[in-house]
Each structure stands twice: as structure tokens, then as C-alpha cells.
Amino acid sequence: MPRSTFPRDRFDDLPDGDGRVGAHRAERPRSRGWLVFLWAALATIVLIVVGIFGVLVASGRISLSSDPEPTPTVAETTPPAIDTSYSVVVLNGTADEGLAGNLRDQIVALGWSGDAVQTGDSDTTDFATTTVYYKSSADEQAALGLAAAIGSAEVAQSDFLQPTDDPNTADDESAEKRLVVVIGLDRAAQPTP
Incomplete structure (x- = not known):
């Protein structure tokens, strides 16, 4: 292998035992996939709750106004009278x-x-x-x-x-x-x- 013609620098004297070559990056942190999953699950639940609430408001089952709904009044009906002339x-x-x-x-x-x-x-x-x-x-x-x-x-x-x-007495x-x-x-x- 041909020798390099570049001038010597401090990296030429490093031992060969590290097995690293090229640019070095920081070590990967421990896997935090459960944290990402937890945030995704929380966001999903919030979106579902907001969606259900929106549908209930849009369909009129939930009213956001403070006006109470009028209570239906039940009209008292008297039973028909018995007519014994028939x-x-x-x-x-x-x-x-x-x-x-x-x-x-x-x-x-x-x-x-x-x-x-x-x-x-x-x-x-x-x-x-x-x-x-x-x-x-x-x-x-x-x-x-x-x-x-x-x-x-x-x-x-x-x-x-x-x-x-x-027929002459029908209405009589x-x-x-x-x-x-x-x-x-x-x-x-x-x-x-």
C-alpha cells in the first residue's frame, strides 16, 4: 500500500485496536420506544374524545348554550263521557x-x-x-x-x-x-x- 504524502498529524499515532474508522457519533441512547408509544396512545385517546364530543354537539344531543330546554307540558285530557242514549x-x-x-x-x-x-x-x-x-x-x-x-x-x-x-229521516x-x-x-x- 502506498504511503500517504500528507503531512503527519496526531491521528496517525492512534492504536489500531478500537475498530473505529471515520467520523464518530455519540452513542445511541437506550431505546425509549415505550415513551413514544405512550405519547401516541395519549394523543389518540384525546382525538377520539374530542371527535365524539364534536359529533354529539353537531347532532344536538349536547347543547353548549346555558338556556335550559323547555320541559314538555302534559295536557290533562278528560276521558270521553259515556252516552247511554245509544x-x-x-x-x-x-x-x-x-x-x-x-x-x-x-x-x-x-x-x-x-x-x-x-x-x-x-x-x-x-x-x-x-x-x-x-x-x-x-x-x-x-x-x-x-x-x-x-x-x-x-x-x-x-x-x-x-x-x-x-233517507228522509237520516239526520232526524x-x-x-x-x-x-x-x-x-x-x-x-x-x-x-
């Missing part, structure tokens, strides 16, 4: 025997006269829900009152089994006012008291 026909729309008679007794106990409440069987034995039928919108309140009194019955407007009046006070109750399968398992 005649009532009770039809059993199930296969269970005696339901029409039991409901008739319950209606008579509410104030109807015995001859104003008639019973019978419906054409079907699989009627789904107990329903009170009324003829015109003027009869709706009476039907609602009867439905509330007998408990958990639906109300529907229909000419179903209504008396056929003379003398025309018979009738409500028709069809007992459904919702009462079949538990007979009316």
Missing part, C-alpha cells in the same frame, strides 16, 4: 262462548238499560281486535266513551250493522243511534269481567 249491539267475533254475554253485563253495569244492549255472534270467529263501530262523526264521542269504559277497544267509523233509516233526532261492539281475539284468552 243502543249497543255486542257481537262475539271469536270462537269462545259467553264473551258477548259477559261484555253485555259489563255495559249494562255502566248505565245502559238491559233492553238497549243486544248480543249476538259475528259472521267470523277470528276477528283480531275488539272494535266499537259508529255511523257518523257525530257519534264518535259516544263510541270513544264506550271504548274507554269497556277498556282497550279500538274505534272505527262504519255503516257496519247500523240501522237502515229512511228520531233516528236510532247505535254503536256496534265486535269482540276480537284480544279478549278471547281473558274473558271480560
Whole structure:
């Protein structure tokens, strides 16, 4: 190997045992990867919390204003009154025997006269829900009152089994006012008291 023609300096007299050649850097510090991981996990948690909070504010589930939300007021409703001036026909729309008679007794106990409440069987034995039928919108309140009194019955407007009046007296006070109750399968398992 050719000798260098550069002038001698202090590094030419170093022993060869170190194994180092070239520029020397500081020793690598011990691994602090856990510290980097801890900071990354903390930053992730903060970003998730801020994101969830932002979504709740944007969707209106959290309000940043100091105005309290108005409390909803519940209007007191009075139950519809029972109008015993109507005649009532009770039809059993199930296969269970005696339901029409039991409901008739319950209606008579509410104030109807015995001859104003008639019973019978419906054409079907699989009627789904107990329903009170009324003829015109003027009869709706009476039907609602009867439905509330007998408990958990639906109300529907229909000419179903209504008396056929003379068209000239349809709006007359003398025309018979009738409500028709069809007992459904919702009462079949538990007979009316």
C-alpha cells in the first residue's frame, strides 16, 4: 500500500485496536420506544374524545348554550263521557262462548238499560281486535266513551250493522243511534269481567 504524502498529524499515532474508522457519533441512547408509544396512545385517546364530543354537539344531543330546554307540558285530557242514549249491539267475533254475554253485563253495569244492549255472534270467529263501530262523526264521542269504559277497544267509523233509516229521516233526532261492539281475539284468552 502506498504511503500517504500528507503531512503527519496526531491521528496517525492512534492504536489500531478500537475498530473505529471515520467520523464518530455519540452513542445511541437506550431505546425509549415505550415513551413514544405512550405519547401516541395519549394523543389518540384525546382525538377520539374530542371527535365524539364534536359529533354529539353537531347532532344536538349536547347543547353548549346555558338556556335550559323547555320541559314538555302534559295536557290533562278528560276521558270521553259515556252516552247511554245509544243502543249497543255486542257481537262475539271469536270462537269462545259467553264473551258477548259477559261484555253485555259489563255495559249494562255502566248505565245502559238491559233492553238497549243486544248480543249476538259475528259472521267470523277470528276477528283480531275488539272494535266499537259508529255511523257518523257525530257519534264518535259516544263510541270513544264506550271504548274507554269497556277498556282497550279500538274505534272505527262504519255503516257496519247500523240501522237502515229512511233517507228522509237520516239526520232526524228520531233516528236510532247505535254503536256496534265486535269482540276480537284480544279478549278471547281473558274473558271480560
